Structure formats: structure tokens, C-alpha cells
Amino acid sequence: MTAAAEARPILRIEGLNAHIAGQQVVEDVSFSVPATGITALLGRNGVGKTSTIKAIIGLIDRTGAVELGGVRIEKEPTFKIIRSGVGYVPEDREVFSKLTVAENLRLAERDDAPRRQLVEELFPDLLARSAQMAGTLSGGQQQMVSLARALLNTNKILLVDEPTKGLAPKIVAEVAETLAEAAKTVPILLVEQNLHVVRQLAEGAVVLSGGRVVHTGSALEFLDDAELTQRLLGVSAETPAGERTAGEKTAREISGKGAAL
Amino acid sequence: MSTLVLLLFTGLGLGALYFLVAAGLSLIYGLMGVLNFAHGAFLTLGAFAGWEIARRTGSDDWGTFLLSLLVGAAAGAAFAAFTEFVLIRRLYQRHIEQLLITVGLSLAAVALFDGIWGTDPVFIQGPAWFKDTTEILGARVPNDRFVCIVAAVLVLLAMVFFLKNTRYGMIIRAGVENRSMVTALGIDVRKAFTLVFTIGGAAAGLGGVLASHYFGYVSPMLGGSLLIFAFIVTVIGGLGSLTGAAIAAVAVAVLQQFANFYLGGTGDFVVVLALALVLLFRPSGLLGRTS
Numbered sequence: 239m240t241a242a243a244e245a246r247p248i249l250r251i252e253g254l255n256a257h258i259a260g261q262q263v264v265e266d267v268s269f270s271v272p273a274t275g276i277t278a279l280l281g282r283n284g285v286g287k288t289s290t291i292k293a294i295i296g297l298i299d300r301t302g303a304v305e306l307g308g309v310r311i312e313k314e315p316t317f318k319i320i321r322s323g324v325g326y327v328p329e330d331r332e333v334f335s336k337l338t339v340a341e342n343l344r345l346a347e348r349d350d351a352p353r354r355q356l357v358e359e360l361f362p363d364l365l366a367r368s369a370q371m372a373g374t375l376s377g378g379q380q381q382m383v384s385l386a387r388a389l390l391n392t393n394k395i396l397l398v399d400e401p402t403k404g405l406a407p408k409i410v411a412e413v414a415e416t417l418a419e420a421a422k423t424v425p426i427l428l429v430e431q432n433l434h435v436v437r438q439l440a441e442g443a444v445v446l447s448g449g450r451v452v453h454t455g456s457a458l459e460f461l462d463d464a465e466l467t468q469r470l471l472g473v474s475a476e477t478p479a480g481e482r483t484a485g486e487k488t489a490r491e492i493s494g495k496g497a498a499l
Numbered sequence: 500m501s502t503l504v505l506l507l508f509t510g511l512g513l514g515a516l517y518f519l520v521a522a523g524l525s526l527i528y529g530l531m532g533v534l535n536f537a538h539g540a541f542l543t544l545g546a547f548a549g550w551e552i553a554r555r556t557g558s559d560d561w562g563t564f565l566l567s568l569l570v571g572a573a574a575g576a577a578f579a580a581f582t583e584f585v586l587i588r589r590l591y592q593r594h595i596e597q598l599l600i601t602v603g604l605s606l607a608a609v610a611l612f613d614g615i616w617g618t619d620p621v622f623i624q625g626p627a628w629f630k631d632t633t634e635i636l637g638a639r640v641p642n643d644r645f646v647c648i649v650a651a652v653l654v655l656l657a658m659v660f661f662l663k664n665t666r667y668g669m670i671i672r673a674g675v676e677n678r679s680m681v682t683a684l685g686i687d688v689r690k691a692f693t694l695v696f697t698i699g700g701a702a703a704g705l706g707g708v709l710a711s712h713y714f715g716y717v718s719p720m721l722g723g724s725l726l727i728f729a730f731i732v733t734v735i736g737g738l739g740s741l742t743g744a745a746i747a748a749v750a751v752a753v754l755q756q757f758a759n760f761y762l763g764g765t766g767d768f769v770v771v772l773a774l775a776l777v778l779l780f781r782p783s784g785l786l787g788r789t790s
Contacts, residue, residue: 297679320685332680334673341669348685387684 246308248273248395248425249294254302256286256293263289264300265449271395271442276417276426278440278457282472286449287429288329291397295319295326307394321348325388329399329429331380335373339364339383342372346387357386360416378409385416396426402435414438433473437461445470504638506756512644512713514752515651519706520722520729521736521744522658523579523699529675529739530688530695532594533587536601538703538729539722540608541579545571545704546711546721547616550623559624568650568708575704576697583696588689605723612719620716629712647709654702655745662741667694675739728755731774737787746785 247270256264264286271277279287293300296316304312311319320326333342343357343364358365361382367375372383381401388396398417402410414435417426421439430436436443440457447470453460461467520542527535549567556563582604590596625643632639662668670691674681681688703722710725711717732751736743751770759766777784 295683297683315687316679316682317685317687320683326683328680328683332677334676334680336676337669337673341673344666345669345673345681345686346684391685 246273247271248307249427250303250305251290251294252303252305254290254293254300254304256289256298256300258289258298263298263449264293267302267446267449267451269444269451269454271425271427273425274421275441276421276428276439277442277444278436279427279429279444279446280436280460280471281446282470283431285446287446288399289449290446291326291399291427291429294397295324323392323394325391325393325396325424327384327388327396327398327401329403331377331384333372333375333380333383335371337372338369339372339375340368342383343368343386343390346390349391352390353392354390357390360389360419361386378405378412381405381409381413382416385413385420389416389420393424396420396424398426399429400431401428402430402432410435433461433467433471501637501639502760504636505640506760507753508635508638508640508644508648510753510756511749512641512647512752513756514749515647516706516710516713516725517729517732517752518651518745518748519654519702519709520725521732521748522654522741523695523702524729525733525736525739525741525744526671526675526695527699528733530671530678531587531692532592532678533597534594534601534730535696535699536598536726537582537604537608538579538601538699539724539726540605540612541575541582541700541703541722542707542710542725543608543612543717543719543722544578545575545707546717547612547707548574548704549708550621550711550717553623559626561626561628564626564712568705571708572701572705575707576701579700579703580693580697582700583693587696588692591689605726609719609723616717616719618719620718622716623711625712643712647713650705650709651745651748654705655741658698658702658741661698667691671695728752728770731770735774735777735784737784740784740786743784743786 249271251270252268254264254267255262267286267290279290281287289298292298294304296314296319300312302312303310306319306322306324309322311322314322334345337345363379364382364386367379372380375383385401401413401417405413410432417428417439420426428440436457443453443455443457443460444451445453445460452470453466467473520538524535524538527533549571552567552570553559553563586600586604587597590600629643629646631642633642633645662672670681670686670688671694674688674691678688706725707722710721714721728751732744732747735751736745736747751773754773755766755770758769762769
């Protein structure tokens with residue numbers, strides 16, 4: 239990718255408003271996602287992060303401009319937006335519980351040559367459980383199915399909503415590692431409450447409050463500003479820059495291993 | 500003993516008809532959230548189309564009967580596909596309007612059938628074998644019951660095969676569980692909507708031809724009278740569950756027959772009572788979604 243292409247945002251949102259059951263949940267949100275790396279979409283519970291993600295792909299009623307790779311997509315139905323190159327990993331996984339793992343994955347294949355081998359390398363456990371009903375998997379395994387569905391196809395961007403929610407620390411690390419691998423080839427807009435994971439993975443940050451964007455900039459700089467994180471997130475990032483634990487690695491450090499995406 | 504056997508097979512035959520209507524209703528509601536009150540009209544059109552085949556050929560042999568099944572199913576499928584494509588699709592996620600338009604369509608269809616075929620029932624003859632009986636454990640069971648049962652079992656097996664072994668079947672199963680997530684995988688779920696309506700209409704049309712032989716007549720009200728019980732079957736079986744619809748169809752029809760015989764003609768009351776009990780103690784139905 240050229241420097242000029244990298245400088246151009248892959249996703250641009252301008253004046254996005256969204257409503258659920260008549261109530262406004264996203265208010266005049268504008269931000270851009272760079273064509274590389276992971277951008278974190280942060281905010282307290284209920285500020286509209288998930289609604290923003292859903293509004294981008296048209297899962298809820300919205301107005302405003304949404305541009306993917308320089309093409310306006312806000313008038314398109316959800317399935318066409320997805321087909322134009324958006325991988326969506328929803329909050330709470332949303333696997334089809336009465337379909338097998340293999341069926342969940344087959345359903346997600348939209349490319350002529352889906353990247354099955356890659357998914358098998360990244361999630362060997364899923365291969366062994368291909369005939370198992372997805373509803374009987376553990377939360378971590380369901381998250382792997384959800385991530386695998388998005389990674390099966392070639393995307394221009396991944397929208398990943400709270401992928402570590404409710405998972406054990408070991409699984410959180412595995413999910414973070416997978417996301418870091420994915421970010422080597424596809425930009426990611428990541429909604430994440432776990433600030434350790436954000437610190438590990440994200441380069442940029444967009445912070446929402448009351449359905450509006452209240453801060454944009456470097457993720458690390460934001461997390462290092464204890465006063466700002468306390469004010470906007472209600473918590474402070476526990477591990478300042480330079481004092482990471484041995485288990486924590488940045489996306490760049492992680493990207494040196496694992497399957498190539 | 501012979502009475503029990505006769506009631507059981509009569510109930511199974513009626514249950515087969517309930518299933519053929521309820522299968523489409525259940526899948527349509529499960530996938531699209533549409534309570535399709537026009538579904539009875541698909542059945543009635545199928546029944547009249549089958550009757551027209553018999554009338555125009557002037558024959559009541561097996562070939563004519565099988566042709567009438569095909570034509571009845573095709574008529575029901577075409578009417579259902581038209582309904583979804585022209586009326587329902589424009590009202591996507593507007594459930595009150597969808598409800599109103601299907602109720603309106605059911606009334607308009609009955610009026611149209613009255614105009615074309617008259618308000619009085621028209622009587623139908625099938626193959627001579629239908630009029631015979633087969634003795635089972637001392638009971639002389641009318642043969643047309645077996646035809647209904649075999650047809651319903653074949654339709655159930657075909658639907659299960661389709662749902663389990665085809666991509667569209669997979670999309671429908673996934674859509675019944677979480678429609679918006681299917682869309683979020685890049686799948687145009689509207690095609691599945693049309694397909695489910697068409698399949699449901701075909702089953703109802705087939706059921707219409709079989710119902711005309713089971714009852715011996717066709718009338719514009721035939722679909723409406725079966726629709727009420729098909730709705731009860733759908734709710735008891737669990738909205739969106741094909742297997743649930745099959746189990747509930749048999750349970751409701753057999754219960755109805757036994758109550759009619761042993762409890763002084765209270766079959767309809769007992770069925771409604773069963774519906775109330777299911778709604779009170781297991782609102783998701785026998786095999787429906789729990790959420």
C-alpha cells in the first residue's frame with residue numbers, strides 16, 4: 239500500500255445520527271478510521287459504541303454520511319455494505335446456536351475463494367469441533383467462530399464489537415493475538431472495554447460520550463492521560479506506558495508470529 | 500379397541516392437513532415475523548385448482564389425482580410468492596401493516612373465490628380406492644386418511660432435507676434464529692423470504708387438494724376453517740419450528756378427535772384449552788425459541 243493510500247481513511251463517518259425505537263442513540267458522530275492498524279472506539283457503557291457500529295452497516299435506522307474506501311454506502315442495504323468489504327464481529331458473538339460450527343462458517347463465506355486454510359490455522363480447535371452445534375460451545379469458542387466468520391473473507395475493514403467481553407484472561411490474550419494478526423492486513427475499528435487490550439492493540443482512539451465524539455487521537459496518549467480517561471471512561475488505564483506486564487505485548491510485537499493473514 | 504384405532508387414524512389424517520398448513524405458517528413467522536392470515540387462501544386456491552383439474556379432465560383416477568396435487572401445490576406456491584413479492588416485501592418490519600394486509604387479502608380472496616366458484620361447496624371424487632377402507636385391529640379406516648398421512652410425511656421429509664442440506668435451507672434456519680445477523684454476513688435475506696413463502700404456499704396448496712378429498716368437498720371457506728387450527732398448532736409447536744409443528748399437528752388433531760368422541764363434541768374447546776395451557780406454562784411452545 240502506498241503512503242498516500244495509507245494516509246487516506248478507509249472509513250469516514252460524517253454527521254451520523256441513529257435511532258432505536260424512536261430514541262436517539264448516536265448524535266452527530268463524525269470520525270475517520272485510517273487504512274491501517276487498529277482504531278479503538280471507546281466510551282462508558284451505553285454511550286452508543288455498539289449503536290455506532292450497527293449504524294455504520296445499517297443494522298439500525300440512521301442518517302448521515304458513511305464512506306468506505308471513498309465510496310458512499312449509507313444508502314445501501316446491510317448485506318450490500320457487508321459484501322462491499324466489511325467484516326462484522328458483533329457484541330455477544332451472535333453465532334447461530336442451532337447450526338454446527340461448519341455451517342456457521344459456510345454461511346459466512348461470500349468470496350469465491352474463502353480463506354478456509356487460514357481460519358483452520360488460526361482456530362484449529364474449530365476444525366475439531368466442526369460438527370458440534372455452535373450453541374454448545376464455550377464463550378471463547380463462540381468468539382473464535384465469530385472472528386473466523388469475519389476472517390474467512392477479504393475485507394476492507396473489520397468492525398469488531400467487544401470481542402473479549404466475558405472471556406477468561408487466557409482467551410482474552412488469544413483473541414488479542416488474533417486481532418493483532420488480522421490488523422497486519424486489514425484495518426480494524428474495535429469497540430473494547432478492556433483497556434489492557436486497547437493498550438496492546440490500538441493505535442488510534444475515538445471516544446464517545448452521550449452519543450457524541452468527545453476525543454480523537456493516539457490511543458496510548460489517551461490511556462496515559464489518567465485525568466482524561468477517568469473523566470471520559472470513568473476508569474483509569476491501570477498500566478501506564480513503559481510498565482507493561484510480561485504478558486502484554488503491543489500489536490506490532492505480536493504480529494511477528496502466528497499465521498500470516 | 501376398533502374405535503380407538505379409528506379415532507387415532509382419523510386424527511392422524513386431520514393432523515397431516517394441519518401440518519401442511521402449519522409448516523409454512525411456522526417458517527414464515529419464524530423467519531420474517533409475519534403472522535400470515537392469508538395462508539388459508541393459498542390452501543383454498545390449491546383445493547379449487549385441484550378440483551378444476553378433476554372437473555376438466557372428467558376423470559377420477561390416480562393420474563388425475565396426482566396431477567391435481569401438482570397443480571394445487573403450484574397454485575398455492577404462485578399465490579404465496581405473489582403475496583410476498585408484491586405485498587409483504589414492501590411492508591418489511593412493519594408488522595401491524597403486514598397483519599392488516601394479510602387479513603384483508605384473506606377476506607378479498609374468499610370474496611374472489613365466491614365470485615368464481617360460488618358460495619356453495621363443490622363436491623369432489625377421488626380414485627375409487629379412497630372410498631374403500633382398510634381394516635386395522637378391527638377398525639375400518641378410510642383409505643384417504645392414509646393418503647393424507649403419507650403426503651404429510653413426505654412433505655416433512657422433503658422440507659427437513661431441504662433445510663438441512665441446501666444453502667438456502669441453512670440461511671432459513673439461521674434466519675429463524677437471528678435474521679439481522681444473517682444480513683450482517685452479507686446475505687440478501689429477502690430471497691429467503693420469497694422462498695419460504697413459496698414453499699409454505701406449495702405445502703398449503705397440496706394440503707388444499709388433500710383436504711378436499713378428506714372432507715369430500717371444496718368451498719371458499721375451506722382454508723379459513725383449517726387456518727384457525729393451524730395457527731394453534733403453530734403456537735403449540737413453537738413458532739419457527741418445523742418439527743414442533745409436526746408434533747403439535749398430530750397432538751392437536753388426535754386430541755380433538757378423542758375429545759369430540761368421548762367428551763361430547765368438545766374437541767375444539769379442548770384444543771383451545773391446550774393452547775391456553777401452553778401459552779401460560781410454556782409460551783415458547785414445545786420446540787420454539789425460548790427468548
